[in-house]
Amino acid sequence: MKYNPKNERIKREYCEFKKEADCKDDKTIEAMRSAIVRFEQFTGFKDFATFNRNQATGFKNHIAITKSKKGDVLSIATQLTVLNNVQIFLRWLAAQKGFKSKIPKDDIAFFNLTDKQQRAAKSSKSMDFPTIEQIRHVLSNMPHETEVEKRDRAIIAFTILTAARVSAIATFKMKHFDPSRQLIIQDPREVDTKFSKLIETFLVNVGDDILQIFREWVEYLRNEKLFGANDPLFPKSFNVHDENACFVVGGLSRQHWANSAPIREIFKKAFQNAGLKYYNPHSFRHTLVHDAMQKGANVEELKALSQNLGHEHLLTTLTSYGNITPHRQSELIKGMGRRKDDGLLLQISHLISSYNRI
CATH class of the missing domain: 1.10.150 (DNA polymerase; domain 1)
Structure with a gap:
């Protein structure tokens, strides 16, 4: 039965x-x-x-x-x-x-x-994710002559600039990007966001070279393809028959992908061609959070990044994406006693001095 x-x-x-x-x-x-x-x-x-x-x-x-x-x-x-x-x-x-x-x-x-x-x-396990330099290496090895190749490279650049979820990337329209504010508006009425949240995501500064890849892509769609506000930011490709009656990629359509599977394939192919292990789109969220932490981002900056990711609470971001690797944990513990310029230590020193003068 x-x-x-x-x-x-x-x-x-x-x-x-x-x-x-x-x-x-x-x-x-x-x-x-x-x-x-x-x-x-x-x-x-x-x-x-x-x-x-x-x-x-x-x-x-x-x-x-x-x-x-x-x-x-x-x-x-x-x-x-x-x-x-x-x-x-x-x-x-x-x-x-x-x-x-x-x-x-x-x-x-x-x-x-x-x-x-x-x-x-x-309990959360240690997550493996690419570094910014590895992502930059992947981008530098990606061909970008055809419009499909330009799109594929722009998707990977866009993902590290925003850490947007792959389901959202597949549903973004041109109008969801505000170039004057460098802002991506994840409108749940048209974008597939988690829990149908409205998320305002500002492009993260991970390098002018990566930002330029995405900017050139948007300009190409607007000026060369004449895409309008309601056309997809990352359109699906269409197939045509070659001389052997076999299907080959013919170019870009004006339609959204039906799901996120093609985007994952783009990532897989790009990393493999660059000689690196495959990292899925979601791992880029870990990359951005860890990059910010390693650069010494303060609480307010981490909170801004948290909101960029669509989280209401900073704790959600830190527990989901901020787990420190054992190697980094070892480095931090070993360096604790040697950081003479640590801001917190300076504050404690000033407090002790003030107390002794009373």
Whole structure:
């Protein structure tokens, strides 16, 4: 049995509730639905009304040995996400008419991982990301004769200038860039931003050479391609037939990409051609934050960068992208006692002097 009609009706109602009442986006709802389907597959698509603690513990043990598409056992973080999504669903179902007496609420807690496992799932691992110089090396090795090559190079330059999410990059229009203010307006009504936030992103100063690549691209679209305000900032390419009736890239269209997959391929190809390991677009967010920290950015500057990334709180930026590598941690610890010009030490010294004069 590949599905249960009763369960399908309940899942539709739940997904509608999460979208319309709980205001969740489609990606979040799909992740929830997928977790519920995993649980159904484990139980053999039994009615949700038959839920009990044995199903909970059995599924928890099953998910612990389940392998991903890559052949690896699911990470503890993924396990936690799946189990939490199933728990949230069952708690909702237990409050619905006809299920209040059928689903034991205490049994839902049997999905819980141990405290140690939950801490491991929520801990952040060291993230590998490219340096500004590596990105500059990639850009310098990218061909830029054809309009498609110009676009590809501009996308990578733009990503380090803004650290915009790849889903947003695929949906930007020309009008979302204000050249006079060097500002990218991520309008959620037209741009696919996380949590549908309005984000104002100013181009970060990572070098005039990188900025020039993006500027020339915008000028090319406006002056050569005659793109207007509602045309895509990074248009998809179109294919034509060559003399052998094979598809080849013919040029740029005036359409947006349907998804972000082509952008990831551009990154992969560019890094490989430059002789470097592949870094995905999202890793550039780590690059910008770490570059700012290493340059000694103050709290106000870090807060500005945090807002550039679309974060309401600086702590979100630091915990998500500011983890220090073990090597850098070692350097900082070793240098703590040798920094005679440290601003904080000077302040402490002045305070001590003032105190002694009292």
